[in-house]
Amino acid sequence: MFNFNIEFTGEFVAFFILSVCAIVGAVLAINFTKVVHTTLSIAFTFISLAGLYVVLEAEFLAFVQVLLYVGAITILMIFGIMMTKHDGEGREPARPLLETLAAIGCICLFGILFFGIRNATFQVPTALASEDNTREIGILMFTQYAIPFELTSVLLTVAFIGAIALAKREEDAE
Structure with missing residues (x-):
């Protein structure tokens, strides 16, 4: 076993x-x-x-x-x-029953994962990995995945501007 x-x-x-x-x-x-x-x-x-x-x-x-x-x-x-500000942050009371149930759940999850992985059969990859995987990622990012890459950069820029606008609004409210 x-x-x-x-x-x-x-x-x-x-x-x-x-x-x-x-x-x-x-x-x-x-x-x-x-x-x-x-x-x-x-x-x-x-x-x-x-x-x-x-x-x-x-x-x-x-x-x-x-x-x-x-x-x-x-x-x-x-x-x-x-x-x-961190004024008056209190600590939650101990919950021994909840902590015991969480520990039992973690041990059960570990056992399920352990036996699942031990009994699994994994396929051996047929394609060889590239020696320079960073170069391959760069080539794919700027050729095949150029549009999703640019859309992600636009999304991050919009999120950054939104965060600045929210922070500015909170500052003006005070």
């Missing part, structure tokens, strides 16, 4: 360590009560995910993960924390 034929290579060890770091960072983000600590644990999770992308030979995704999520999103969250 538990057919563990695992070859302990450097790739396996790196994947295991980075996976544990990502899971620990996510669990800490849920359990911390201070928002700054939560933000730092989310950044730790994002860095671990970037390392997983490197192990999976997706260097472009790792670069984007670090640039966007670790850099921009985490810094944006810290600025948001610093610019907002």
Whole structure:
């Protein structure tokens, strides 16, 4: 039933360590009560995910993960924390029954996923991956997917202008 034929290579060890770091960072983000600590644990999770992308030979995704999520999103969250008021924030009362049910649900979900993945048969990809996947992504983005790329940039610009307009409206109301 538990057919563990695992070859302990450097790739396996790196994947295991980075996976544990990502899971620990996510669990800490849920359990911390201070928002700054939560933000730092989310950044730790994002860095671990970037390392997983490197192990999976997706260097472009790792670069984007670090640039966007670790850099921009985490810094944006810290600025948001610093610019907002945190007066009289209380802590929720402990709910032992709810926490116990959540733990049992998590263990059941882990068991279902574990046995589902162990019994699954995955197809071996027939096409070889490109040596320079960043170049291939760039070629596809500016040829086949040029219109969706430009529409996404327009959408992000409109969202940015809308956020500025909402912030300006809130500032004028005060």
